[in-house]
Amino acid sequence: MQEGPFTDIVAGRLFFLGWFVAVGSPLAGLLAGWSDSWLVGSMAPMVGSGPTVAGPQVLVLAGLAAVVLGKIMREGVRMREDLEGTV
Template identity: 80%
Template structure:
């Protein structure tokens, strides 16, 4: 096992987790203090064109020529928070996943790769990725859906799940590998006890 490479990787992932956490906080604070317009993309009217009488949009909302981009000048606090819902869940998810991965690598360095603690950390990371991916995607989808509905109430499109859902498979693979490792550790301990 290359401990120097693992040590560097653990440090880099911890640093990236801290940077992602700071980006999460910074984005949240600066966006809530911003007084600019809030814009959202929608595919509901993707093939529509602006008619002379306009579209049924809320007061202060501007629609782009292709009607896929809506912008609210002077948004409410709820609209600004819903706009943040499109960015913050993935930043938080990334920061926490990197932190869990860094802890996994640190445990590998301290105790070795084939221990019960490493198997537990791998399973925890797997569960976090498997469950956190659809949760973050649902929060993003619901936030964007609510934001579109607040600007153009006629749309009526329901919340969607967005993001890379293939990560669920990666998370489940981590859970399975963690269980396999745990069984391997148990079998090794049983074997050492009989010798």
């Protein structure tokens, strides 16, 4: 990365990582809740209370922050290209 962090590749990867974390975190929690519910239901059929979402939901905010940062970096890339064109 000789050009620094303001490249189109870095902005795209950060944007993708943000969506991956923002969507993957609740999905992983939902799958963990379903598997726990299935396990409890298989061991004691009348005890299960249904699927729940488990896991840290603060990762959704971190993922959305990475998405926003990726968009900001993409604007930085465009500004850098404009500056290179004028100088």
